[in-house]
Amino acid sequence: MAMNKILVAGIFVSACLLLLQCEEARAAEFVVGDDQGWGPQTNVSRWLEGKRFKAGDVLIFRYTCSLCSFVTVISDYYYRSCDAFSGLKKSYNSGNDHVVLDYGDNFFVPSYHVYCEQGLMKFKVFAN
Numbered sequence: 441m442a443m444n445k446i447l448v449a450g451i452f453v454s455a456c457l458l459l460l461q462c463e464e465a466r467a468a469e470f471v472v473g474d475d476q477g478w479g480p481q482t483n484v485s486r487w488l489e490g491k492r493f494k495a496g497d498v499l500i501f502r503y504t505c506s507l508c509s510f511v512t513v514i515s516d517y518y519y520r521s522c523d524a525f526s527g528l529k530k531s532y533n534s535g536n537d538h539v540v541l542d543y544g545d546n547f548f549v550p551s552y553h554v555y556c557e558q559g560l561m562k563f564k565v566f567a568n
């Protein structure tokens with residue numbers, strides 16, 4: 441009987457510890473551009489100032505403009521060359537896109553090549 445109580449208490453404590461860990465690991469959500477929203481007018485470098493990201497955090501892109509769709513690419517090479525096709529990781533075009541950050545560098549490139557060439561809507565974030 442006493443043994444059972446200890447067991448139950450043990451399970452309870454373990455469950456609490458697990459919950460605490462989950463609490464700590466909870467992902468943060470960031471709306472890219474905040475009130476400015478997402479588009480060629482967004483000053484992403486300003487938006488990024490002072491922000492830190494963890495793997496599992498979510499970037500939310502909200503937009504209605506038809507040229508504001510974007511992709512993630514697999515490496516800095518495709519990021520710098522604006523090659524959204526060859527380096528494609530995933531494409532987004534819903535206007536309410538949620539991107540879960542992977543550990544390491546995450547590269548965002550606009551689908552519209554001209555914007556990328558102009559350095560618009562193009563950014564990378566490091567998540568640790």
Ligand SMILES: *[C@@H]1O[C@H](CO)[C@@H](O)[C@H](O)[C@H]1NC(C)=O
Nearest residue numbers: 481482483484485486487489
């Ligand atoms: C974007 O923001 C950065 C940092 O605040 C600033 O230096 C830069 O001039 C801004 N770019 C534009 C196009 O406004």
